[in-house]
Amino acid sequence: MSSFVSIHDKTFKLYLHRDEIWSKVQELAKEIESDYSGKKPLFIGVLNGAFIFAADLFHAIDIDAEISFIKVASYSGTQSTGEVIDIIGLKEDITDRHLIIVEDIIDTGKTLSELLPQIKSKSPASIKVAAIFSKPSTRTHDVKIDYNGFEIPDKFIVGYGLDYDGLGRNLTHVYALSDD
Numbered sequence: 109m110s111s112f113v114s115i116h117d118k119t120f121k122l123y124l125h126r127d128e129i130w131s132k133v134q135e136l137a138k139e140i141e142s143d144y145s146g147k148k149p150l151f152i153g154v155l156n157g158a159f160i161f162a163a164d165l166f167h168a169i170d171i172d173a174e175i176s177f178i179k180v181a182s183y184s185g186t187q188s189t190g191e192v193i194d195i196i197g198l199k200e201d202i203t204d205r206h207l208i209i210v211e212d213i214i215d216t217g218k219t220l221s222e223l224l225p226q227i228k229s230k231s232p233a234s235i236k237v238a239a240i241f242s243k244p245s246t247r248t249h250d251v252k253i254d255y256n257g258f259e260i261p262d263k264f265i266v267g268y269g270l271d272y273d274g275l276g277r278n279l280t281h282v283y284a285l286s287d288d
């Protein structure tokens with residue numbers, strides 16, 4: 109296994125081994141199982157970044173549960189407030205459902221802080237958030253992560269679903285930008 113990978117113009121160094129990630133996913137899965145037994149939660153994976161974590165987490169869950177995926181598209185609004193987000197792909201009726209939003213990484217928290225009110229407005233029974241990575245030091249929006257995988261410093265990481273300019277999502281392990 110190589111300790112370094114090159115993606116586009118940058119070099120990344122091994123940061124977290126797949127085995128450590130898988131142990132953490134199983135821990136989170138156990139917590140979710142005990143919190144949601146009999147509630148048939150609906151997992152909502154946020155594409156693209158969360159697709160591998162969502163698949164692993166869902167696979168590790170041993171209670172009745174459903175899964176669906178959404179994509180968040182941001183565009184510049186016509187008002188000076190700037191960006192607005194659109195949720196694409198939520199076909200399920202989420203009224204009265206117990207939702208677990210599955211994210212790859214919470215950085216500033218902006219995406220999540222815009223996504224949650226839109227989902228809440230559809231009257232689910234409950235909403236919780238699972239994220240495999242979080243960078244607490246770069247947070248600008250206050251968001252609560254209920255199932256928090258790894259808290260990492262302000263490093264740019266790739267692998268396990270996360271990309272650098274489109275590439276690196278398929279890396280088995282997680283790598284961090286070397287000169288960070």
Ligand code: IMP
Pocket residue numbers: 157212213214215216217218219220263264265266270271272
């Ligand atoms: P937020 O709105 O700042 O919390 O943005 C979160 C999104 O930014 C994630 O879903 C990722 O798509 C992207 N992101 C943030 N940090 C990283 C990173 O270190 N590697 C790859 N993508 C990242």
Ligand code: MG
Pocket residue numbers: 154155156157158211212213
């Ligand atoms: Mg994302």
